[in-house]
Amino acid sequence: MGIQNKYYGWRWGEEDPIFKNLGYIQNVLGYIDPADKSFTSNNFKELFYPGDFDLLQKSWKKYKKGTDHAFEMSYRFKHKDGSWRWIKESGLANVFNTSNNPIGGIGTIQEVTDKKKKYTQLKSILKNVSIIILRLRQDSNNQITVDHISKEALKYWNIPCETLLKDEGYLRNLAHKDDLVGIRSALSNSFAKMEFFECRWRVVSKEGNINWCQGVGTPLKDKDGTCFLDIVITDITKEKLYTEQLKVSEEKYHSLFQHSPQPSWVYDLETLAFLNVNSAAISKYGYSKDEFMGMTLADIRPECELENLEIQVQKTRENYLNFFDGYFKHINKQGEILTVHLYSSPITYNGQKCRQIIAIDISEKMKYLKFIENQNKSLKRIGWMQSHELRAPLVRLMGLINLLTDQDSIGKEERHYINTEIINSANEMDIMTKNIAQIINDAQLKEKMNDVQIIAG
Amino acid sequence: MTYRLLQVDDDPVILFLHNKLFSKYTNSKIEQFKNGRLALDYILIDNGPDISYLLLLDINMPVMNGWEFMDEICNHGLENSTSVIILTSSADCTDLDKSKSFANIVHFIQKPLTKEKIEKLPLLMEYLALQD
Numbered sequence: 278m279g280i281q282n283k284y285y286g287w288r289w290g291e292e293d294p295i296f297k298n299l300g301y302i303q304n305v306l307g308y309i310d311p312a313d314k315s316f317t318s319n320n321f322k323e324l325f326y327p328g329d330f331d332l333l334q335k336s337w338k339k340y341k342k343g344t345d346h347a348f349e350m351s352y353r354f355k356h357k358d359g360s361w362r363w364i365k366e367s368g369l370a371n372v373f374n375t376s377n378n379p380i381g382g383i384g385t386i387q388e389v390t391d392k393k394k395k396y397t398q399l400k401s402i403l404k405n406v407s408i409i410i411l412r413l414r415q416d417s418n419n420q421i422t423v424d425h426i427s428k429e430a431l432k433y434w435n436i437p438c439e440t441l442l443k444d445e446g447y448l449r450n451l452a453h454k455d456d457l458v459g460i461r462s463a464l465s466n467s468f469a470k471m472e473f474f475e476c477r478w479r480v481v482s483k484e485g486n487i488n489w490c491q492g493v494g495t496p497l498k499d500k501d502g503t504c505f506l507d508i509v510i511t512d513i514t515k516e517k518l519y520t521e522q523l524k525v526s527e528e529k530y531h532s533l534f535q536h537s538p539q540p541s542w543v544y545d546l547e548t549l550a551f552l553n554v555n556s557a558a559i560s561k562y563g564y565s566k567d568e569f570m571g572m573t574l575a576d577i578r579p580e581c582e583l584e585n586l587e588i589q590v591q592k593t594r595e596n597y598l599n600f601f602d603g604y605f606k607h608i609n610k611q612g613e614i615l616t617v618h619l620y621s622s623p624i625t626y627n628g629q630k631c632r633q634i635i636a637i638d639i640s641e642k643m644k645y646l647k648f649i650e651n652q653n654k655s656l657k658r659i660g661w662m663q664s665h666e667l668r669a670p671l672v673r674l675m676g677l678i679n680l681l682t683d684q685d686s687i688g689k690e691e692r693h694y695i696n697t698e699i700i701n702s703a704n705e706m707d708i709m710t711k712n713i714a715q716i717i718n719d720a721q722l723k724e725k726m727n728d729v730q731i732i733a734g
Numbered sequence: 735m736t737y738r739l740l741q742v743d744d745d746p747v748i749l750f751l752h753n754k755l756f757s758k759y760t761n762s763k764i765e766q767f768k769n770g771r772l773a774l775d776y777i778l779i780d781n782g783p784d785i786s787y788l789l790l791l792d793i794n795m796p797v798m799n800g801w802e803f804m805d806e807i808c809n810h811g812l813e814n815s816t817s818v819i820i821l822t823s824s825a826d827c828t829d830l831d832k833s834k835s836f837a838n839i840v841h842f843i844q845k846p847l848t849k850e851k852i853e854k855l856p857l858l859m860e861y862l863a864l865q866d
Contacts, residue, residue, distance in 0.1 A: 665824050
């Protein structure tokens with residue numbers, strides 16, 4: 278608050294050194310005007326925050342009786358404006374008698390209101406987040422102990438922390454027993470090499486729930502030569518869960534992709550290079566996986582299809598999220614042309630915008646289709662011939678035979694004509710039926726040839 | 735009013751058979767045409783306000799088949815003065831369906847024409863009677 282630290286000394290037999298600093302406290306609390314007599318050595322105790330004066334007295338007496346040569350304590354006063362101000366006193370014994378007992382010391386007094394405010398804010402923040410801040414210190418015997426832990430966050434984790442700071446086996450409270458070896462090893466390594474510490478382990482809550490956490494930090498050397506490591510511990514349970522789910526999903530996808538009976542691949546939309554191919558594609562196209570990895574889409578297209586490929590790829594680049602399917606001609610390593618029904622969908626592969634393809638070879642299906650189409654054509658032709666061509670001589674025959682039953686109306690010449698036409702019509706029918714038989718024979722022959730081709734293929 | 739019965743068929747044997755059948759009902763010779771074109775040309779010259787025609791029309795014929803002939807009749811606005819009996823050897827049901835699209839087709843008969851079939855067609859019987 279603009280008032281500098283004050284240094285002072287005291288003798289062991291003297292009263293509480295706070296009484297040496299009344300002028301400093303008077304300034305901190307806003308009683309600046311020399312004419313202001315409202316701040317006196319008698320009433321300043323009333324300005325203490327309730328309980329803080331007694332606490333200070335107790336601490337000081339305890340310090341004087343003890344063997345610890347350093348002290349530090351903070352207390353609060355009411356400012357003239359009504360707000361509370363924090364003051365910190367710290368000191369160190371520097372004069373000793375022949376028995377090596379302290380008889381004099383030096384110290385500082387300073388206002389730490391701002392620091393305290395910030396610390397309180399930090400504590401409040403830490404209360405609402407799951408981050409644990411843990412300071413570990415390694416002494417000269419390489420023993421690691423807990424210097425500090427942000428207890429607020431421990432509530433979030435619900436781990437037994439009451440004895441954490443005293444307990445040398447603090448790690449047992451912070452980690453699953455199966456992970457202790459890993460953490461100890463990472464810690465010793467970090468302290469030994471003064472390298473960045475990073476470790477993931479499980480934390481077991483009081484209820485026995487397991488959470489995953491990650492601790493990171495960099496070891497530093499303190500003024501006294503010891504090393505300390507501030508570790509920031511964060512809850513990564515969800516991340517771990519998602520990562521696991523993602524891993525399972527990726528494995529599932531990979532398995533579906535690899536074991537799909539349909540040829541499938543992933544290609545880079547910019548370079549058209551193959552990035553992954555499944556075993557069905559390797560088997561169908563005859564290239565090894567390594568060969569595929571050095572190829573682009575153009576290598577499995579016949580030359581006449583390259584222009585179409587460029588047009589299609591351009592369309593896909595313009596609308597990356599587009600799903601489409603279509604019929605294309607491909608060529609395998611043996612130079613055979615395949616007719617494929619191709620399904621294309623967007624996929625992010627190793628962070629790149631890619632496309633996944635499923636290519637179903639319909640060459641055999643097309644052969645069957647063509648065969649059935651031809652058969653249908655033959656059937657239609659036979660149907661038409663029976664309906665039109667074969668029936669013409671037949672109806673003629675029927676009419677002529679009908680006429681023969683009416684003997685009275687037929688003259689000699691007409692009888693001759695009728696006989697001739699009966700023979701002509703019968704011959705015509707004979708030719709027609711032979712033609713129909715030929716069409717059926719041709720269709721059967723084609724079917725046999727197709728069967729042979731399919732078996733050979 | 736004049737009623738003319740016309741046969742349109744390219745098969746001479748069929749025409750011979752029809753003549754033999756019709757001779758039982760009329761002494762007049764029924765006009766015959768070998769294709770639709772010839773029949774159409776005849777009607778275009780012959781037709782008048784007092785003339786009605788009944789045609790025995792085959793479908794499959796060279797030059798102009800039965801359906802082309804029907805279209806021409808419509809094109810010349812002769813539907814009202816012509817009635818048509820399709821007489822065909824075809825067993826194709828698409829032909830029967832097509833015949834239903836022409837209002838002046840009154841019957842669809844499969845060959846061969848017989849005495850029994852003729853006598854079941856009153857309109858044909860009327861025309862035969864009026865040919866004398």
